[in-house]
Each structure stands twice: as C-alpha cells, then as structure tokens.
Amino acid sequence: MSRSRRRRQKLPWQIVLIAAVAAAFFLAPFVGLMWRTPWSKFADIVRRQEIRDALWLSIKTSLMTAVICLIFGVPLAWLLARVEFPGRRFIRALTTLSMVLPPVVGGIALLFTFGRRGLIGQYLDSWFGIRIPFTTTAVVMAQCFVAMPFLVLTVEAALRQLDSRFEGAARTLGGTRWYVFRRVTLPSIRPSLFAGIVLAWARALGEFGATITFAGNLPGTTQTMPLATYAALDSNPESALILSLVMIAIAFTILIALRDRWLGRAEQGLSL
Amino acid sequence: MFGRRAFAVVLAQIAFFTACTSGSNTQETTTLDVYAASSLATPFADAGLAYEKAHPGVKVQFNFGASSDLARFVQEGAPADVFASADMSNMDRVESKDLLDSPPVIFATNYLEIIVEKGNPLNISSLQDLENLDLVFVTTSPDVPIGKYTAEVLKKAGVSVTPDSLESNVKGIMLKVASGEADAAIVYHSEVIASDGQVEGVEILAEFNIVAKYPIGIIKNSANKKQAQGFVDFLLSTAGQTLLTQYGFGLP
Numbered sequence: 199m200s201r202s203r204r205r206r207q208k209l210p211w212q213i214v215l216i217a218a219v220a221a222a223f224f225l226a227p228f229v230g231l232m233w234r235t236p237w238s239k240f241a242d243i244v245r246r247q248e249i250r251d252a253l254w255l256s257i258k259t260s261l262m263t264a265v266i267c268l269i270f271g272v273p274l275a276w277l278l279a280r281v282e283f284p285g286r287r288f289i290r291a292l293t294t295l296s297m298v299l300p301p302v303v304g305g306i307a308l309l310f311t312f313g314r315r316g317l318i319g320q321y322l323d324s325w326f327g328i329r330i331p332f333t334t335t336a337v338v339m340a341q342c343f344v345a346m347p348f349l350v351l352t353v354e355a356a357l358r359q360l361d362s363r364f365e366g367a368a369r370t371l372g373g374t375r376w377y378v379f380r381r382v383t384l385p386s387i388r389p390s391l392f393a394g395i396v397l398a399w400a401r402a403l404g405e406f407g408a409t410i411t412f413a414g415n416l417p418g419t420t421q422t423m424p425l426a427t428y429a430a431l432d433s434n435p436e437s438a439l440i441l442s443l444v445m446i447a448i449a450f451t452i453l454i455a456l457r458d459r460w461l462g463r464a465e466q467g468l469s470l
Numbered sequence: 471m472f473g474r475r476a477f478a479v480v481l482a483q484i485a486f487f488t489a490c491t492s493g494s495n496t497q498e499t500t501t502l503d504v505y506a507a508s509s510l511a512t513p514f515a516d517a518g519l520a521y522e523k524a525h526p527g528v529k530v531q532f533n534f535g536a537s538s539d540l541a542r543f544v545q546e547g548a549p550a551d552v553f554a555s556a557d558m559s560n561m562d563r564v565e566s567k568d569l570l571d572s573p574p575v576i577f578a579t580n581y582l583e584i585i586v587e588k589g590n591p592l593n594i595s596s597l598q599d600l601e602n603l604d605l606v607f608v609t610t611s612p613d614v615p616i617g618k619y620t621a622e623v624l625k626k627a628g629v630s631v632t633p634d635s636l637e638s639n640v641k642g643i644m645l646k647v648a649s650g651e652a653d654a655a656i657v658y659h660s661e662v663i664a665s666d667g668q669v670e671g672v673e674i675l676a677e678f679n680i681v682a683k684y685p686i687g688i689i690k691n692s693a694n695k696k697q698a699q700g701f702v703d704f705l706l707s708t709a710g711q712t713l714l715t716q717y718g719f720g721l722p
Contacts, residue, residue: 306645315650331651332606332634414608414635414646421636429636432538432613 228446235439243440251418252426253444256403259334259422263341263402264395270342271349271394276379278350279357290354297347304343305411312339312412336413337420341402348401349394356390357383396456400449502697503549505533505540507556507615507684508639509580509657512664513717514554520713521704528697536614536639537561544569544689551692552701554684556580556658557615561685571695574687577705579720580658581679582623584672585643585665587650594654594672597627605653608635608646616640619680620656627678644669658682663718683722 243249277283278290296304312319312330322328330336364386368378384391406424413420415429423445430438506514511534518530533540533550537560544550544564553570554577555561561574586594592603600607610617617636624631634652637643640661646652648668662671686705688698704710711721 309645309649309651313649313651331646410638410642411645415637416633416635428638429611431542432536432611435542 231439231442231446235443236436239436240440243437244444246437248417248421249426249437249441249444252421252423252441255334255337255418255421256423256445259337259341260399260402262338263345264399266338266342267346267349267398267402268391268395271346271398272353272384272391274346275350275353275394276357276383279354280362293347293350296343297351301340301344301405301407301409302411305340305408308336308340308343308408308412312336331412332414332416332420334413334419337409337422340408340412341405344405344408345398345401348397352390352394352397353387356387360386392456396453400453403445403449499527499529500694500697501529501531502551502694502701503531503533504552504554504701505535505544505548505550506552506554507537507540508534508641509556509616509660510534510554510578510684511641513660513714513719516713517701517705517710520709521701524704525697525700528700530701536610538613538615539639547691550689551694551698552686552688554686555615556682556684557618558683558685559618560615561687564687564689569690571688571690571692571698574685575702575706576683576722577686577702577710578684578714579722580660580682580684580718581720582619582656582674582682583659583662584654584674585647585657585662585669586654586672587647588668588670590670590672592653596672597624597629597674597678600624600631600654601629603653606634606651607631608637608643608652608655609633610639610643611636614639615682616643616657619682622680623656623674623678626680627675658718660718681720684719 274289274293278286278293309316309331311317312322314320314323314329314331319330322330330339360383365378365382368382369375373381404424405422406428409415409420409422410425410428415421415425417426421429423441427438427441427445430441504514504518511532514532514534518532521530522528533543533548535543537555537557540550540553541555541560541563544553545567553561553564555564555574564570565574584594584597584600586592592599592605594600594603594605609620612618612621616639635646637646640657643652643655643657644661644665647655648665656674659671662669686702688695688702692698705714715721
C-alpha cells in the first residue's frame with residue numbers, strides 16, 4: 199500500500215462511520231479484557247510452571263504445525279492451482295471445509311479416524327502399537343487439520359495470479375521442472391507464502407475445539423495455551439485473563455513484525 | 471460401528487461447544503432459560519417438553535454445561551431463570567453472590583460408577599484395578615463436579631490414578647470412553663443409564679461411593695419467576711421425580 203501517494207479526497211462519511219463501528223467492535227473486547235486484568239499479579243502468574251508449560255507447548259506445536267503445513271500445503275496448493283484433474287473442485291472444497299467447520303466437529307472426525315478404534319487408528323494400534331489421542335502428536339494433527347487450509351488457499355490464489363510465462367521462459371532456457379518450481383515459482387509468490395505460513399501458524403496457536411476433542415487436555419502434554427486459559431477460568435479467573443493477554447501479545451507482536459518485514463509487498467492473494 | 475446413542479453423545483458434545491443462549495421474547499411466548507449441569511441433559515430435555523405441553527405459551531430453553539461454567543455465566547450476568555447444579559459448591563458460588571431468589575432446593579441425587587468400554591475388555595471390577603492396570607483414564611478438572619467427586623472416591627479407596635486427560639465436562643468423558651479412546655472413567659450412575667449400553671458400568675462399593683446432591687435455584691434477576699417456580703415445582707412433583715428416576719437419578 200502506498201499511503202503517501204494517495205490523494206486526500208472527500209470520504210463518504212457513511213462508510214467511514216460503519217467501518218469505525220466495525221473497528222471498535224474488534225477493539226472493545228481487548229479493552230474489556232485489559233480492564234479486568236489484575237496487572238499487579240502479572241509477573242507472578244506468568245512465572246508459574248503450568249503456565250510456562252502451556253506456553254512452551256503452544257509455541258512448539260504451532261511452529262511444528264507451520265512447518266508441516268508448508269511442506270504439505272504448498273504442493274497441494276500448486277496441484278489445485280495448476281493441474282486440471284477430475285475431482286479438483288471436490289478437493290478444493292474439502293480443503294476449505296475444515297476452515298468453516300466447527301473445530302469440535304473436526305476433532306471428532308479425527309478421533310473416529312485416528313483414534314484407537316478409528317478407521318485408521320485401529321491399525322496403527324494393532325500393527326505398530328501407536329496411539330495418537332492424548333499425545334502431543336494429536337495436538338499437532340488437530341492444529342494441522344484446521345490451519346493448513348489457510349496456507350493452501352493463500353498460496354493457491356497467488357499461484358493462479360502468477361504469470362506462468364516466466365515459468366515457461368525458464369523451462370525453455372533448460373530449467374528442470376523442479377528447478378523452475380524452486381527458483382522461479384516459489385520466489386515470485388514469496389509474500390503470499392509468508393502470509394500463508396503466518397495465517398496457518400496463528401490459527402494453530404489459537405486452536406481449541408479440535409485439540410480438546412481429539413488430543414484431550416493434560417498439562418505438559420496436550421494442554422496448550424487456549425486449553426490452559428479455559429481450564430483456568432474456573433479455578434483461577436485471574437490466570438485466565440493473564441493467559442489471554444499473553445496470547446494476544448504474542449500473536450499481535452508477530453503479526454505486526456512479520457507484516458513489516460516480509461509482507462510489505464504482499465500484493466497477491468490473501469495479504470495480511 | 472457406532473450406535474445411535476454414541477451419535478447422540480457426539481451431538482451433545484457438539485452442542486456444548488456451539489451452544490448459545492438467546493433470551494428472545496416474542497409477544498405470545500415466554501421463554502424460560504434453564505442452565506443445568508450436563509449430567510441432567512437427558513431428563514431435563516424430557517422435563518422441558520412435558521412442562522411446555524402442560525403450559526402452552528412457555529418455551530423452555532436449556533443451556534447444558536459443566537456446573538462450574540454455568541455458575542460463572544450466571545455470575546457474569548447471563549440471562550438465566552433457573553440454575554441446576556450437579557454439586558452444592560457451584561450453587562454456593564452463585565448463592566454467595568446473592569444471585570438467588572430463594573435458597574436452593576435439592577431435587578435429585580446421583581451416585582458414581584466406573585465406566586469401561588462395552589464388553590469390559592480389561593476386566594475392570596474395582597477401584598483398585600484402576601491403579602493396578604496400565605490403562606487410559608480420563609476425568610475432568612477438580613473444578614467440575616464430576617472431577618471433584620472422582621478424586622473424592624479415589625481418595626476414599628486409597629487409590630491413586632494419573633489421568634490421561636482432563637475433559638471439560640461429563641459428556642467429554644463419555645465420548646472418550648464410548649469411542650474406546652479411554653479405558654475407564656468414573657461418572658454418575660445416571661450417565662451409564664443414559665448411554666444405553668454404549669459404555670458398561672462397574673459398581674463402586676458403597677463404602678467408597680458418594681451421594682451427589684443436585685440443587686436447583688431461581689435466579690434473582692429472572693423476568694419469569696412464576697414460570698421458573700413452575701418448572702422447579704414440576705421437577706419436585708411426582709411426575710418430575712418419576713421422570714428423574716427413570717434416568718437413574720435418586721430422590722432427594
């Protein structure tokens with residue numbers, strides 16, 4: 199966005215007013231949260247072991263999710279954007295589905311698929327002795343399930359807008375398909391790629407419903423920050439408030455930092 | 471693979487997370503908002519229908535959840551008319567904030583049972599087995615009544631079990647055991663009845679068991695105190711008590 203060059207024009211006040219209401223609607227809950235926060239106890243509560251466990255688990259799992267989404271999501275996005283194949287629309291709809299589905303439904307679906315008696319899980323258990331629910335792996339799977347669509351859709355949009363003549367030129371100059379993908383395609387969609395990673399990561403960080411349903415809730419193993427916040431609501435509402443603030447602070451800082459450093463030129467696709 | 475009851479458990483689980491209450495009042499109908507412990511979901515759904523039938527123009531709307539969640543909602547000013555808790559302490563939280571119209575009344579009781587997967591593959595027969603066998607055990611946090619009762623019962627029996635997950639309410643526990651993810655848990659006897667064979671109950675000896683008392687109270691700020699009292703009276707009537715016993719609850 200080139201702010202400096204935009205000419206001042208008469209703004210339609212009706213739109214400005216509605217936009218202001220929308221912005222206030224997003225701002226007010228944060229103010230409400232901060233209004234109730236017991237600031238004097240902040241340092242004390244943040245230093246507690248269970249809170250640090252939850253924070254560390256959240257950071258660890260959400261970063262793992264971001265990496266997995268990158269590894270699997272980009273090829274899927276490429277396939278959806280570039281290759282005509284029967285069932286493509288179905289696959290795309292499927293990818294979007296987990297975005298709009300209540301996460302709890304996703305969690306139940308995962309449970310009945312990868313659980314101990316599930317479609318695939320029963321064989322994992324009987325053949326390899328692998329049980330996924332109630333483990334950190336389950337947390338990452340739940341996060342991937344809800345977060346990957348954000349990366350796939352962002353990257354797919356960018357790929358579709360990309361002028362494929364550049365890639366064609368690189369191919370005629372003798373680049374292999376893989377080389378062209380790595381050196382031409384990926385660099386040209388870099389802003390969207392980062393936007394996709396950040397969106398997926400942020401969604402993973404906030405994941406609650408699918409995690410508690412599929413992975414359960416145990417401090418140190420599956421209790422991420424959102425679960426710890428929810429658990430603290432009863433026993434210790436002050437901790438819950440402070441945990442919420444910590445999460446907001448982390449997400450906000452990273453979104454702002456990334457926006458300035460990497461996403462400044464995000465013209466394509468979904469930008470932040 | 472899963473029967474209709476398991477499906478119902480799943481639906482109930484979804485309902486808890488997506489549940490939202492809106493106290494919409496149209497001209498003709500009065501809406502009664504009843505906040506009730508999740509273990510009351512099945513009998514209260516029936517009680518609501520029966521009450522609506524007997525009182526045309528009244529719509530009974532439920533918000534089922536962990537008593538601790540509901541107590542918090544009420545404290546935060548949620549538009550509840552009636553609050554039914556699975557334990558005294560969450561009712562006390564509401565009463566101590568002076569949010570009740572009159573002292574709460576005990577309308578039902580319950581006791582605990584071990585639940586295991588259908589067919590009891592691990593042959594669990596006592597609380598001691600929960601400690602001895604290497605099994606996946608789930609419960610809730612001690613703030614939720616069932617988690618507190620479970621801890622109490624285990625302590626009475628001198629059994630120590632490390633849970634694999636702290637679910638958010640009874641329905642979460644039921645889902646984990648009915649789907650075979652967890653080997654065992656401790657829940658209310660009424661839940662075993664409501665599960666209709668999806669899980670199997672294993673008795674807990676009376677010396678270790680507890681009696682869960684269910685209090686109900688009318689919220690001070692309720693706009694429909696008359697109907698709220700009517701619903702409470704219905705639960706305490708012969709018809710209401712019969713309905714509760716059908717679902718495995720005990721009489722006060």
